[in-house]
Amino acid sequence: MIPAFADIEVGYELPAQDFPITRADLVRYCGASGDFNVIHWNERVATSVGLPNVIAHGMFTMAEAVRVVTDWLGDPGALLDYGCRFTRPVVVPDDDKGATVTVNAKVTEKRDDNTVLITISASCDDATVLGKAQAIVRLP
Amino acid sequence: MALNQEFVGRSFPPSPVYQVGREKIREFATAIGDSNPVFHDPAAAVALGYSDIIAPPTFAIIVSLKAVTGVAHDPELGLDYSRVVHGDQRFVYTRPICAGDELVVTATIESARTVAGNDMLSARADVATTAGEHVVTTYSTIVARAAEEAGA
Numbered sequence: 001m002i003p004a005f006a007d008i009e010v011g012y013e014l015p016a017q018d019f020p021i022t023r024a025d026l027v028r029y030c031g032a033s034g035d036f037n038v039i040h041w042n043e044r045v046a047t048s049v050g051l052p053n054v055i056a057h058g059m060f061t062m063a064e065a066v067r068v069v070t071d072w073l074g075d076p077g078a079l080l081d082y083g084c085r086f087t088r089p090v091v092v093p094d095d096d097k098g099a100t101v102t103v104n105a106k107v108t109e110k111r112d113d114n115t116v117l118i119t120i121s122a123s124c125d126d127a128t129v130l131g132k133a134q135a136i137v138r139l140p
Numbered sequence: 141m142a143l144n145q146e147f148v149g150r151s152f153p154p155s156p157v158y159q160v161g162r163e164k165i166r167e168f169a170t171a172i173g174d175s176n177p178v179f180h181d182p183a184a185a186v187a188l189g190y191s192d193i194i195a196p197p198t199f200a201i202i203v204s205l206k207a208v209t210g211v212a213h214d215p216e217l218g219l220d221y222s223r224v225v226h227g228d229q230r231f232v233y234t235r236p237i238c239a240g241d242e243l244v245v246t247a248t249i250e251s252a253r254t255v256a257g258n259d260m261l262s263a264r265a266d267v268a269t270t271a272g273e274h275v276v277t278t279y280s281t282i283v284a285r286a287a288e289e290a291g292a
Contacts, residue, residue: 032171033202058226063172063198075188079197083230
């Protein structure tokens with residue numbers, strides 16, 4: 001059931017989630033997305049271009065972050081608009097634990113056309129990794 | 141290195157048709173760890189009014205980035221693709237991508253600029269069905285980092 005527009009107020013916080021990201025996840029995402037950029041799986045190349053280590057695809061982090069919204073909606077088709085900047089890379093160490101991205105989201109604006117603006121924050125090791133991450137959803 | 145300004149405003153011929161497969165959607169949803177039944181189970185998708193399983197919101201990048209990176213690799217543009225990172229991304233949806241869709245992408249270069257030595261290319265990709273129904277528009281900025289600012 002999609003939450004009802006009338007029941008949601010500005011400041012409403014969607015359930016937060018943690019998303020662990022391991023090297024294995026990045027390899028799987030390379031294959032599924034077709035983005036085989038070497039910096040997402042090869043430490044030698046990543047460090048040679050000045051990165052601290054292998055980094056997650058920005059699109060992988062973006063895909064995880066919006067799950068906080070689509071899990072809440074139930075029907076992902078209620079999502080009308082979703083955007084972000086990639087402000088800081090998510091560095092994924094070569095161990096079984098990997099990195100963890102923590103995603104919070106809250107309603108920051110209610111509009112006349114039954115849509116709400118959701119502002120999303122995503123962080124890894126207490127540093128923000130996405131900038132201006134926002135979604136617009138239509139509620140019944 | 142300055143980007144070739146002649147590319148700004150240029151639209152490229154529509155891409156070859158991308159046939160959206162049910163298994164490709166499931167593979168992508170699994171790769172991002174998303175078990176929402178509407179991405180996996182046709183019955184769950186039909187219950188929400190869709191004709192088949194739908195794709196997670198960022199699946200559109202598979203369809204659109206192919207068109208954008210094709211442009212970015214054009215040697216006449218002058219972008220050093222070996223230094224490229226993703227700057228920003230936005231999706232504006234008319235409806236979710238659905239298994240069985242036959243999609244065509246039309247890419248347009250919206251801006252090409254250099255900021256603090258970083259070359260930034262912004263492109264729009266309009267994704268529609270072969271019947272002309274708009275599905276999603278994607279807005280992407282890719283950045284070729286200046287060599288001395290590696291690690292930023």
